Amino acid sequence: MFTECQDITVHATSFAHQGGPVFYASLPGDGETGTGCGASRAVDQKRLVTALCNHVGAMDNPRWLYRHLFDRATSPIQVAHGPLGSPQLWLGAVRGPAVSFSEGGGKIWAALCGDGSDIGIDVAADGEFQGNYPLHRVFHDQELHHAGRLTGGDLAKAAALLWSIKEAVVKALGCAFHLVAPRQVHVFPSRGGGWGYTFPVRLLGKALMRYPLGGHRSIWVRSYPLEGMWLSIALVHGQSQ
Template sequence: MTMEQGRIVEQDRPGPGAANPPDLGGSKWVLCSPHREPAFLASCSAAPRPRRGPGRGFSSRQMERELLASLLKEHSRAGGIQELALSRNPLGKPYLWLEGLPGPPISFSRSAGRLWAALGTPRSWLGLDAASPEEFAGSYPFKRVFQETEWQAATSLTRGDREEAGALLWSVKEAVVKARGCGYHFFGPRRIHLEFAGLGEHGPCWRGHLETPVPDLVDPGSQGIIPAASVRLHEVWLSVAWMTVAPGEALAPVG
């Protein structure tokens, strides 16, 4: 497979800074934070998850493991490890275990018929989200979901395309709450404030801030700014957020 660095090389239809790297036939990329911290990404085609039935989730878990194994092989000294396991805490945050020990931070997302996986470094918790513009067509309540300043920034980046702007902002907001480890369990997307931080090597960069402190039952971590970066790939907006882990804080679930 070919590695593509996610760098802007040509202008895409949605607008300046919303560029697609050329698809060279591969399914792996690197997306870096505004502070140059990498997230290694992989994706594969994925059928919709069945809502019920004994087989629900099995193929998804297998695909998640296979994507992570491929990323570890290329980007980690743990690539030769045989035992790879996944777990999730009560809020759904995923954890990677290698030979029974905590592994690097991970995150997953599904959109537009693809499963995405992200592998980070021990410096930060990671949040990944992919969102398709098709999810925001019709009478979507944009003004009830997004703040005015962030909406103006997103529509400027996407040349006024509301569906593109909605997908972009949603992917960033969900990446931020995934990095924080709580998802949307305690508050809605409008209470996550985004500030456009300029165009990076890959596309738009952002600063995310949670309006409300996260309850104590969530793993400890920064309550401040969470940086994020976005890129448009495979018909979706893909965003990654990084929350720096304080010295001494574990990446593995507590308790």
């Protein structure tokens, strides 16, 4: 699904197993890496969130818990950050839905869901995992095997796919890799067909102790191949705060 919002195209992805849909969009960033100075990045993030909020607010969907707040005249949009750096969306004086950002491929990306689920978005480029990258320090053999089947045996592409999934998951948990190690996020083989893949994800070890919900496969990730990179969006439904 694609919806033009001024000069920003809003995309939608659905999670058949729970929650959603999630809406996401991107803008060109400054420089080849897609990262600019703090001020310009903040402006781009706010533009993206505004487009996403306008889109969600215009939808007639009873599941959108925040739809009545998506009025910029009475609820100005602000993006703040939590103690671990995770973004927080405020609509006026009210905490808004979960929002997530990523940078890569010369773009800044944002994702938002209005049904109360927590989300994370990440993009990872194949080139980041070339050469002597220590794959087995961050990925399990089983993960590399089934991801490799999706990438024609290209380990760099498989690693980029897995990294984008793991990064999206820890962003959805709100902790990034501050409290959860990469190998504590286990990616299971994909399900479904069509464009993109759906992955069930489970937490292991100390991560499972911190986030018990992750032991029941209540974390799902949608991943899409882009040119030389992967885009992944994680959805955590009913997470305990």
